[in-house]
Amino acid sequence: MRSMDPQLDKQEIVIVGAGIIGVASAACLSDAGYQVILIDRQGICEGTSSGNAGALAFSDILPMASKGILAKVPRWLMDPLGPFTIRPSYLPRLTPWLYRFWRASRADNLERTVQAQGAMMRLAELEMLGLMRRAGIHHMLRENGSLELYESEEELNAALPGxxxxxxxxxxxxxxxxxxxxxxxxxxxxxxxxxxxVPGWKTVSDPQHVGKALWDHAASLGAQFMRGEVASLSADRASTQVVMTNGTKLTSAKIVVAAGAWSHQLAHMLGDSIPLETERGYNTTLPASAFDLKRQLIFSGHGFVVTPLDTGVRIGGAVELGGLTLGPNYKRSEAMLAKAKLFMPDLETSGGRQWMGYRPSLPDSLPVIGYARASKNVLYAFGHGHLGLTQAAATGRLMTDLIEGKEPSIPIDPFSPQRF
Known part of the structure; x- marks a missing residue:
């Protein structure tokens, strides 16, 4: 591990965060010939990327603020187990984020967001399918489409503008x-x-397995993993330095911050204030025999999905805005499971495994992709919300473009860290 060498290797990149964004970035940069060190306090895709719904949601171009949520929020907030809830104790801290979320729902802002997300999704599909082929894991792709369900014609009509x-x-x-x-x-x-x-909607056999397989591809090209926690980041025109909590110092040409819901804390060390919030997502994974599921089912009116995985039937979603320190409320998982049984009467609900993860969410539903204010030697790649797996390879491509000094594959101004 080259870490304290004063003779800086300009080809070495440190990535902070081994979730799917960090792993895909490591794979893309390794494909391009860079020497990558990936840092995480847990392991490869052991956090939020281990338990997501497994969707490659390339058609999901509408921001959260556009989906009629603002009109539903007052009713949902009355239900602590509903599709969108805020812990009352957390509401004062969340108010500035909610104001930005409301601003993002304005028609002019929505149009710009949809255009940016559309471009990102076109790149995402191209890059993810290409990366899976290069990694030899195309067999982990499922191309069965998705089915979004409505309980009334009125509910369908309300969705038609989207x-x-x-x-x-x-x-x-x-x-x-x-x-x-x-x-x-x-x-x-x-x-x-x-x-x-939606015939073009895709899923994967298991999101954690995909992430680990992409890391195996990066590792086969020389990428290295270091388990540990970052204490500080710094950068100047010539180099960057990461200091670990155990005192280890890593010097490199570039740093990529891809630490998911914790990324804004690292960005703050470099002078960037990013209004990132945490959508706490819950799920239950049942045995694969629990239901004969043909494709991912989306119950948008209730804020959750049901996904067929090789490892089981996963029932999860919903949004709980509650930060990083409050304890989990697994009654939310139980509420979704009860609804799923109501919606699929033959569902066998025993033998499930509950889980909670932290989705990094920006108020306009666009990720942060670009340079830190302090130095172009630090790049940000976080805030993808529900779309981390979907947009991982596209983000890796954009990181590679920026590090190589190339014109980005798509315009990245809408994703600027300084847009707030």
């Missing part, structure tokens, strides 16, 4: 009813009167 925005972006979909809906997913409750099938 589907029009997707149509404008070239995303294919089909609204289903009656026999077509039943054939798309047998065993659904008759309470669902319509559904929207």
């Amino acid at each position: 589907w029009q925005a997707r149509k404008n972006a070239g995303i294919a979909f089909e609204h289903l009813r009656g026999d077509d809906l039943a054939a798309s997913q047998p065993g659904l409750s008759p309470r669902f009167v319509a559904g929207t099938f």
Whole structure:
């Protein structure tokens, strides 16, 4: 491990964070010939990236603020187990973020966000499929599409503007009813009167397995992993330094900050104030035999999805804004499981494993991608919210573009760390 060598190797990159964004960035940079050191206090995809819903949601271009959430928030906040909740004790701290979230919902801001997210998703699909092929894990891809479900025609009609925005972006979909809906997913409750099938939606066999396999690819090209916690970051025009809590000092040409929900704390050390909040997501993974699931089901009115994985049937989602220190409330997992049983009466709900993770969320639903204010030797790659797995390889491509001094593959001004 080259760490304290005064003769700086200009080809060495330190990445802080071994979630899917850090791992994909390590893989892309290793593919480009860089020597990568990946740092994490846990392990490869052992945190939030281990328990997500496994979707490659390339058609999900609408920001959270656009999905009718603002109108629903007052009702949802009355339900501590609902799709979107805020711990009352956390609300005062969250108020500035909620104000920015409200601003992001304005029509002019939404249009810019959709355009930026559309470009990001086109790059994401190209890069993720390419990276999976290079890593030899294309067999972990599932191309069964998704089915978003509605309990009334009114609910479907309320979603139509969002589907029009997707149509404008070239995303294919089909609204289903009656026999077509039943054939798309047998065993659904008759309470669902319509559904929207998105054929281009993809999932993976298991998100943690994919992340670890991408790391194996990076490691085969020379990338190294160091377990530990970062105490401080610093940078100047010539180099960067990471100091670990055990006193180890790593000197490198560049640092990539990809520490998920903890990234804003590292950015603050470099003079950047990033309004990142934590969406605490919950799930339960049942045995694979729990239900004959044909594709990912999206219950948008209830804020959760059900995904078929090689490792089981995963029921999870919802948003709890509560920061990094409050304890988990697994009654949220139980509430989603109870709803899933109501929506899929044949679902076997025993034998499940509960989980909670921390999604790093920006108020406009766009990630932070770009240079630190203090130095172009530090790059930020965080804040992807629900879309970390989906956008991981695209982010790795953009990190590689910036480090190589190339024009980014897509315009990155909408993702600027200084946009706030």
